[in-house]
Amino acid sequence: MSSQVRLRLLPSARCLFDQPVQVKVEGLRSSQVVTMRARSMDEKGVVFSSSATYRADGSGKVDLLRDPSLSGSYVGVEPMGLLWSLKADALHKYFFKNNALQPHVVKFSVHEEDREDRMLAEVTNERLLIGNGVSRVPVKGRNFQGVLFTPSGDGPFPAVLDLSTFASEKRASLLSNKGFVVLAVPVYSDHPDNVKQTNLDHFKEAVDFLQQQPKVGSKGVGIISRSKGADIALSLAAFVPGIEAVVWINGCSSIVGVPVYYKNRQILSTLPFDFNKVIRTESGASIIRYGLEDAVTEKNKGSLVPIEQAKGHFLFIASGDDLNCDSKAYMDEMAERLKHHGKENFETVCYPEAGHLLEPPYGPYCPSALHGLIRFPVLWGGEPRAHAAAEVHMWKKMQDFLRTHLKCDAA
Structure with a gap:
C-alpha cells in the first residue's frame, strides 16, 4: 500500500x-x-x-x-x-x-x-440494513410466520405488510428505518411443490396482527409486493377490508401458481403457464415472459383479480424490459379496467429499460438467476445502469405513496 x-x-x-x-x-x-x-x-x-x-x-x-x-x-x-x-x-x-x-x-x-x-x-x-433503534422480532401467528420491524420512538407509525415470494428481510427492515411498522411475510414458507392452494385468510391474519400493534397509527394497512407477492396483494385489496394502499411491482393481474381460497371456498383460479413458450438462451438461462396465457380471455377470467372492488389505492410499477412476465401489459390492463369502472384510485409508473428484480437501491444488479418456483435459471431483463436508476427513483416514490395514503392520527 x-x-x-x-x-x-x-x-x-x-x-x-x-x-x-x-x-x-x-x-x-x-x-x-x-x-x-x-x-x-x-x-x-x-x-x-x-x-x-x-x-x-x-x-x-x-x-x-x-x-x-x-x-x-x-x-x-x-x-x-x-x-x-x-x-x-x-x-x-x-x-x-x-x-x-x-x-x-x-x-x-x-x-x-x-x-x-x-x-x-x-x-x-x-x-x-437495520438502523438505530429499529426493533426486529420474529413472529409466529396461528397461520402465518414473519418478522416484525418497528421504528424507535412512540409513533404513531403507518403499518405495512411486506409480501415477498420467499422469506426476506431486506426491504422490510430498510422501510422500517424510514418510520414504518413493517411485517415481512413470505408467500411461500414451505417448498412451493408442497403448496396446493393459497389461503387468503392466513394473510388477513397477518394484516389483523399488524393493525393491533401499539405503535401503529394508520387506520388501514399498506402492502408492498413484487412478482408472486403482487397477485396476493391484489387479492387482499379486493377481498379483505382495511387495505388502504398497495404497491404492486412487476407482477400479474391474475393469480399465478395455485388457486386462492378465502373463508373455505375457492375465489380465484390460476392462469395457466405454457412451458412450450419458454425461450432457451445460449447462457443457459431462459426467457419465461411469454409463458403465461392471456388473462382476459373468457376461459381465464376466473383467475383475474377483481381489483375494481378494492377500496384502497394502488401504485402499479412495471419494468418495460421485464423478461419474467409482461408486467407492463398487466399494469396497462389493470389501469384500463379501473378507468372503465370509473375509478381514479391508482398511479402507474413504467421504467422502460429496467428488469424484473426491482429492489431497494445500491445492491448488485442481477441479470439472471435460478427461479425459485420453476427451478431453472431465468433472465430477469434490464439494462444495468437504467435498472439501477429505476431502483433509486422507485424507492422514494414508494415511500411517498405509502405516507400519502396511510395517514396517522397525531399522538
Whole structure:
C-alpha cells in the first residue's frame, strides 16, 4: 500500500444500505490512471466484484461523483457504479442478502492500473440494513410466520405488510428505518411443490396482527409486493377490508401458481403457464415472459383479480424490459379496467429499460438467476445502469405513496 494515497467514503464508511456514498481518492500523481475495485461476499459465500478505470485530475484526485470511468464494469460518471455492477464469476448468481442483522460489507480499493497485486489504498464500507433503534422480532401467528420491524420512538407509525415470494428481510427492515411498522411475510414458507392452494385468510391474519400493534397509527394497512407477492396483494385489496394502499411491482393481474381460497371456498383460479413458450438462451438461462396465457380471455377470467372492488389505492410499477412476465401489459390492463369502472384510485409508473428484480437501491444488479418456483435459471431483463436508476427513483416514490395514503392520527 502507498502511504500517501487516501481512499475515503463520504459522509461515512458506515451507512444504511439504501444511502449513497461519495468515493474519493487523494494523493495520486497528476493524471495517474488507476483501477478502482469493489468486493463483497453474500450470505451463501459467493464473492461478487467490480472494477473501473479512472484518471486522476491535475492535483492527483479521483472523485466518483464527478469523474467518468474510462473502462471496466461500467463507463461514464456513475457515483455508485462499483456497487450496482458487483458481479459473481459464475453465471446466474443472485446476491443473497436477506438477514437484516448483518450489514452488507463492501471492500473498496484503489490499485495501480490493471495491477490487482499493487493495491494503493483500501477502505471497508458497512451498509446497514437495520438502523438505530429499529426493533426486529420474529413472529409466529396461528397461520402465518414473519418478522416484525418497528421504528424507535412512540409513533404513531403507518403499518405495512411486506409480501415477498420467499422469506426476506431486506426491504422490510430498510422501510422500517424510514418510520414504518413493517411485517415481512413470505408467500411461500414451505417448498412451493408442497403448496396446493393459497389461503387468503392466513394473510388477513397477518394484516389483523399488524393493525393491533401499539405503535401503529394508520387506520388501514399498506402492502408492498413484487412478482408472486403482487397477485396476493391484489387479492387482499379486493377481498379483505382495511387495505388502504398497495404497491404492486412487476407482477400479474391474475393469480399465478395455485388457486386462492378465502373463508373455505375457492375465489380465484390460476392462469395457466405454457412451458412450450419458454425461450432457451445460449447462457443457459431462459426467457419465461411469454409463458403465461392471456388473462382476459373468457376461459381465464376466473383467475383475474377483481381489483375494481378494492377500496384502497394502488401504485402499479412495471419494468418495460421485464423478461419474467409482461408486467407492463398487466399494469396497462389493470389501469384500463379501473378507468372503465370509473375509478381514479391508482398511479402507474413504467421504467422502460429496467428488469424484473426491482429492489431497494445500491445492491448488485442481477441479470439472471435460478427461479425459485420453476427451478431453472431465468433472465430477469434490464439494462444495468437504467435498472439501477429505476431502483433509486422507485424507492422514494414508494415511500411517498405509502405516507400519502396511510395517514396517522397525531399522538
